Amino acid sequence: MRARSLTARVLLLTTLWSVAALVAIALVISTLYREGAERSFQDLLRAQLYNVVNSVSVGEQGALAGSPELGDLRFSQPRTGWYWIVEPLGTFATTPLVSSSLGNSNLKVPSVIEVPFDRNYERFYVSKDEAGNDVQVAETEVVLDQEGRAARFRVTGNLNVVQSDVQAFSRSLYIALAVFGVGSLIINALAILYGLRPLDQARVALGHVRAGESERLQGDFPREIQPLASEVNALIDSNRRIVERARMQVGNLAHSLKTPIAVLLNESRVLDEQHGGLVRNQAETMQAQVQSYLNRARIAAQRESILARTDAEPVLERLVRVMRRLNSDKEFELEVSPNLALAMEQQDLEETVGNLLENAARHAERRIWVSATAAAADTRGHDENRRAWVELVVEDDGPGLEPDQIREAMKRGRRLDESKPGTGLGLSIVREITSEYQGVFNLSRGRSGGLRARLVLPAVTKEVA
Structure with missing residues (x-):
């Protein structure tokens, strides 16, 4: 469907663009923040890993010795996902060192083939502890003395920390962007309405x-x-x-x-x-x-x-007043709705209605009725341009006409009553003038049995602000 309002069209396009842009910005910023948080988390684990490396050595009895102090209570609390482990490698047979938070639990460790070491002889992978926590593991291998005894060092951190931080940031980001987006749309709408106001002024002037x-x-x-x-x-x-x-x-x-x-x-x-x-x-x-x-x-x-504009009421009152003087034996009743204006020349309105009044006065017994009202939307039968119309009706109490007589009377120069004066052109002139204004003219039998002439003529339409 195509928006028929220029304002609605511009507002729709700007709203769609703003929503799409804000969603894209939110996704990009959230993704960048997640990647940065994950890198920072790895850097933290790397620092803790080398703190453990620097705190552990080979003791006098040939066993692993040392008590790393990482400054984080989570390494001493069980099932937190924060652990450190030092395992001897090769022929170095001794008891591993583990943090008190790990206790007797184990971690699933992938093989070096599945997750190889990088050029710094480090590797990072995700595992799951026995408490069900997703943990990020930082691992390296270090030779501890000149005899070539080596150990594998691991430090883990709970990934829920990163996920919670990212979720909290994303929530704040979405709220801020939503508030900004709504405010921007309101300001944008006001700017568009203000910018298009001269078009409304031009419409009102027209x-x-x-x-x-x-x-x-x-x-x-x-x-x-x-x-x-x-x-x-x-x-x-x-x-x-x-x-x-x-x-x-x-x-x-x-x-x-x-x-x-x-x-x-x-x-x-x-x-x-x-x-x-x-x-x-x-x-x-x-x-x-x-x-x-x-x-x-x-x-x-x-x-x-x-x-072209003609006010209906003064013209019709003047015509009826003249007809009353010329036909003192006939009664004329006039009913006109207020503020009716026709989009036609005054001379044309006078000629059409004047011909109908003369014809009605010529054949009426006693009374003639004249009315002018605003026509309904479907009165004309079809109205592609949705114009306004006025319905004029002139009716008499004479003998009226049969359908075949009506068709004959509408022909140019035909007179059904040769005993009455006239040229026979009145009704055809009315029809031609009405047709030129793209209106409707028809004859039928009225409520009193006489002839009812009905005109549908264009009315003046006024645009309102």
């Missing part, structure tokens, strides 16, 4: 732009992020220029077509009723279609703009 509260990214960004902020601001400026240029071209085209169409309409009035009516109807249809395509061109030019 949220203000998306919400229409600002036209540019505002803030004092560090030099690593400032180029990105400058590029985003340049993109916003470029987008604004494109929108303005498209609007200007749309206005020029509308102005250039306005006069020819007006001339055709005027000329249709002086013609006879049959031909004049035909020219007038076609000119009005042409005028509505030109306006529709001009709207589509304008919407396509500014659809991707992040600066």
Whole structure:
């Protein structure tokens, strides 16, 4: 799984690296300390061995004589693992000398072939005494007099001393490194969060732009992020220029077509009723279609703009107020959730809802209901970008439409009721504008039996800190 948060990703990588590094450091230091402790232990046994060598000689009776004083009470306490032994070699037949700690016990001694002497004529090996202690043995052979009488000297030490010392050191080391590691991770996390704070500031500034509260990214960004902020601001400026240029071209085209169409309409009035009516109807249809395509061109030019924002409540209240004046015999009920803002131009919202209101007023018996609420996450049916949506509903208490009639009414220029005025373009214009904003428009039978028109349009999303 890939972490979607940059902060989480950096913290995860640094934590893994810190843990791996601290574990490696602990193992290396513990191993080095163990090796050093073992070398020191061997050096201690070597020093005790030569103390025994210097304390033992051949007496007047030709026997081993001497009483080594090693300054360690463990050599006088039984079964401690600390012993010294002097054994005669070859033809030197006499009684061995042993420490009081060994008593009548014996040690298992490997042969010289298994553990040979080194160049200093010393050898070290591990054995086990009769008490079950693991002991380190230091051994050498020394000629004691000019007659060539020799003896083998051994000094042993309990390996539990080394193991206990290493374990105590390792325990302290692990505790110290754990405390250091936790402290380092906390400081590292705070440093990362502090270092990435400008990215949160940039995100909040971009949220203000998306919400229409600002036209540019505002803030004092560090030099690593400032180029990105400058590029985003340049993109916003470029987008604004494109929108303005498209609007200007749309206005020029509308102005250039306005006069020819007006001339055709005027000329249709002086013609006879049959031909004049035909020219007038076609000119009005042409005028509505030109306006529709001009709207589509304008919407396509500014659809991707992040600066488009229209507050729903004042626009809908104004449209309903106008419709009440034009249709005094009809009742209009308006319900709008607070703080709803659509990511579309005000003119497009007015045209879509205005067409639906005119259609509802034309066919309603008495009442028209208008509502605007925040849409649920799955209202649109699919939402790959997880955008926010607003649901607009216009419903009347008229006769309504059957499913086949709804399909026919959605076609451009089709009018199901020829007795009512209109060009038949209203619903198709609503569908085209909604489609340009990647929204949803559908018709169905309402709760009162009339027509229910439902729009799902993009809402303004605001990033929060």
